[in-house]
Amino acid sequence: MKPSLQLKMGQQLTMTPQLQQAIRLLQLSTLDLQQEIQEVLESNPMLESEESVEEPPASGDEGEQPVDFNEKAEQPPEPEEPQWADSIPNDLPVDSGWDDVYSSLPAATDEEHDPFARSRANESLQDYLEWQLNLTPMTDRDRLMGLAVIEAINNDGYLTHSLEEIYLSLQEQVEELAFEELQVMQRRILHFDPVGCASANLKECLEVQLNQLPQETHFLKEARLLIQNHLQALGSRDYAQIMRRTRLKEHQLREALSLVQSLNPRPGSEIGQADTEYVTPDISVTKVRDRWAVDQLQEARWFLKNLQSRNETLLKVAGKIVEFQKDFLEQGEQAMKPLVLADIAQAVDMHESTISRVTTQKYMHTPRGVFELKYFFSSHVSTATGGECSSTAIRALIKKLVSDENPKKPLSDNKIAGLLGDQGIKVARRTIAKYRESMNIPPSNERKQLI
Structure with missing residues (x-):
């Protein structure tokens, strides 16, 4: 076989440093992004936070002027503490090991009177x-x-x-x-x-x-x-x-x-575990091609562009989620529609993996509370009329049935499946058990109470 040269044309995606940074920023949570921004501000002299600038930048060559950093990431509102956080269980768990009980003894309210x-x-x-x-x-x-x-x-x-x-x-x-x-x-x-x-x-x-x-x-x-x-x-x-x-x-x-x-x-x-302490370097020094001093203006521009792209992508995806799940916002969990990553990816013309990154550790504040974007996605179950019901809606229905049940005669999984069937929702008993366990609802024999 004689050696020969052949010319082929093709397309290949190259993971440039700019693209790698864009992907990484996209999957960061708001708090992680805030930390990333702070680290970039400390390591890149061409970026400055607008609130930290005391004097206007001096006029001169554009390549020597620092770039004002105008993007400011908002921290999500602190989630409200659950109402049941300090409550004591009303029932004993099923096994004698008390695996599900987390009640605690009264704690001292004044550390001066508590030597421990x-x-x-x-x-x-x-x-x-x-x-x-x-x-x-x-x-x-x-x-x-x-x-x-x-x-x-x-x-x-x-x-x-x-x-x-x-x-x-x-x-x-x-x-x-x-x-x-x-x-x-x-x-x-x-x-x-x-x-x-x-x-x-x-x-x-x-x-x-x-x-x-x-x-x-x-x-x-x-x-x-x-x-x-x-x-x-x-x-x-x-x-x-x-x-x-x-x-x-x-x-x-x-x-x-x-x-x-x-x-x-x-x-x-x-007794809590010891808190882990982390050290954040104040100065970062790198050597590129035998040189210690580098021009970081282009890196600053990349960062600002990728940050803007992240915000635009997040806003676009969140907007489509709200469009799909507006019934949930108006009526609650029982009105949640089936939704998968592919639905949003098709609506915004993006890849499913991008939607997955955007919805991970990103939270939306709604009149019904603060939810991770992934919360709005759920699989579907067919109904008797040929329609679809989301697994989130079914979980909400199960929770409501359990909350309204007679404590002396709690509903079994078979009974719950029958009640949902009366509403046109076909759900197997084992599916009811799986959803019930995912919500930490004990089986019927463990929910039995004295009145």
Whole structure:
């Protein structure tokens, strides 16, 4: 075969630095964009923030004048704190491990009267417990046992190893160690703040917290009875069995449940993790082609152009989303229409990947609240009349049905599917279960309540 030369014509997209910057700016959230702008202002002397300019730029050659930066990114309004943020659950979860309970013990409102307040926000649970251990008068022998117990505590406050295993691990460090000594040390740590840390199980954790309450606390005896003998029945919400075995009246059981629910099944979660500190360089130095000084005027112009392009693209995409979902803005979630990325991409003549970047971590303030742009996209389900209903609308209907149900006889997934079918919406039971779980709505047997 003889070598030969051939001429071919074709098109190829080259990822220039300008294009790379445009794509990166497009996918940044508003807060990240604000940080990016600040970094560019600090690194490029040809850009200045308009509000920081004290004197007008001197006249002269255009290439030597700084470029005024007139774009100012707005920060999204801070989202309102959910109304349920500080509420206490009205029901016990289904399993005895209390996996879904996040209630907490009352916290001190004045740090001057709380000797442990300084550690809660910035130290790990183990550091916090060790700090208290070091403030407790004890021998070096006892301190070794205390450290061994604390090291075995997880972030929820429970022991990851049994006392027997901890005892065996201490045999070589502590001479003539009696198992009873380790038990005493565990009991001491149980009463550290937060009360209940170092518990072996849920029952022990709740009992310790109950024992901290004044003896005159109403229904303390009944709450202690529930935890000691009927914890599994509480988890399965078998209230009829509990009343039959304890001979408690309905109002007595309700008050005892309320007291139990005021306890914290995960006491260790009260202590926050240490905050990570980040360092932002004040000066950035780069070397290009053996030169340290470079002209950044062109880079400044690119940045301003890409920033303007980002804003125009975001406005165009948001406008089409509002056009598609105006029924939602006027009527609420139940009027949300099915919408996919391809619909908006076709409407604004852009690629789906571009729409994905534009709608990620971008938020829209509406009369109904602040929503991420991705929230307005959802798949569709066919209706009996041949139309379509969005998955968001179906979730809203499920939420409404559950909120209006009889707490003594909650709706099953099959029943919800039947009720939606009566409205012309064909949804399988397994789809109802999937949507319900995505909204953190428990199944019907867990939603059963006493009235």
